[in-house]
Amino acid sequence: MLEKISKWMQKSEPVSLDQRGIDLSRVPSHVAVIMDGNGRWAKKRGLPRIAGHQAGMKKVIEITRAADELGVKVLTLYAFSTENWKRPPEEVEFLMKLPQEFLGSELNELIEKNIQVRMLGDESQLPAYTTKAVKTAMEKTRDNTGMVLNFALNYGSRAELIDAVKQIALDIKNQQISSEEINESLMESYLLTKEYPDPDLLIRTSGELRLSNFMLWQLAYSELFFTDVLWPDFKRENFYEAIREYQNRSRRFGALK
Ligand code: FPP
Numbered sequence: 001m002l003e004k005i006s007k008w009m010q011k012s013e014p015v016s017l018d019q020r021g022i023d024l025s026r027v028p029s030h031v032a033v034i035m036d037g038n039g040r041w042a043k044k045r046g047l048p049r050i051a052g053h054q055a056g057m058k059k060v061i062e063i064t065r066a067a068d069e070l071g072v073k074v075l076t077l078y079a080f081s082t083e084n085w086k087r088p089p090e091e092v093e094f095l096m097k098l099p100q101e102f103l104g105s106e107l108n109e110l111i112e113k114n115i116q117v118r119m120l121g122d123e124s125q126l127p128a129y130t131t132k133a134v135k136t137a138m139e140k141t142r143d144n145t146g147m148v149l150n151f152a153l154n155y156g157s158r159a160e161l162i163d164a165v166k167q168i169a170l171d172i173k174n175q176q177i178s179s180e181e182i183n184e185s186l187m188e189s190y191l192l193t194k195e196y197p198d199p200d201l202l203i204r205t206s207g208e209l210r211l212s213n214f215m216l217w218q219l220a221y222s223e224l225f226f227t228d229v230l231w232p233d234f235k236r237e238n239f240y241e242a243i244r245e246y247q248n249r250s251r252r253f254g255a256l257k
Contacts, residue, residue: 033063034208050094063234078155079099096127113147126154
């Protein structure tokens with residue numbers, strides 16, 4: 001038995017880590033982030049909540065750069081949930097203006113970096129200025145082939161699943177598909193994320209240990225990384241720490257080791 005183990009150990013490839021301790025051959029393809037803690041960050045400083053969102057927006061470009069440089073293929077950021085409409089109107093309005101502000105200053109860099117801007121969520125309820133900013137960015141980065149920067153805006157996982165089920169029911173009624181065909185891959189083809197692999201890693205900042213209606217189907221086998229760091233304080237180094245932690249986990253997808 002011991003002989004077997006040592007043989008196996010000899011066979012495994014030596015891991016070469018970069019100067020940050022990251023194995024560049026095993027970077028997660030899809031990283032999803034619940035950017036939480038903006039309000040608390042502002043409160044700690046005696047500032048209005050919107051100041052926290054403004055500071056949070058600045059972190060989006062920092063983490064986008066870090067993910068892109070590591071070779072992440074898809075970075076999905078939870079920027080506004082279907083539940084966030086319950087916030088005071090001034091805060092909602094401020095959040096809705098952030099894509100415009102962010103893309104106004106960062107779009108050129110995203111274009112240069114070959115990044116593709118995308119959106120996940122129901123755009124029908126968004127103000128015209130938000131949709132316009134996102135659509136323009138999507139259009140201008142449409143032919144890019146690098147990392148996908150995916151903004152989850154007015155996104156809710158239960159709404160996404162309900163829409164998928166409704167569409168499947170309709171397609172069965174119209175005899176486009178039969179109920180026997182329903183399986184995981186068919187279900188996935190009805191989700192907003194159909195073009196992307198499931199997230200390998202979910203990061204949630206600010207110490208909250210919840211999924212908050214985010215990608216409930218897609219996160220089934222993702223590694224979860226929770227940190228107490230508030231989103232406006234979240235730095236490249238914190239992102240690298242999440243990647244290192246991910247690389248130290250053994251992903252089994254329900255099978256034995
Ligand atoms: C949750 O923190 C955060 C949000 C609801 C908004 C997140 C948005 C950003 C970080 C900026 C997005 C940028 C672009 C470009 C779209 P919270 O307000 O719930 O914080 P709290 O739990 O401390 O109150």
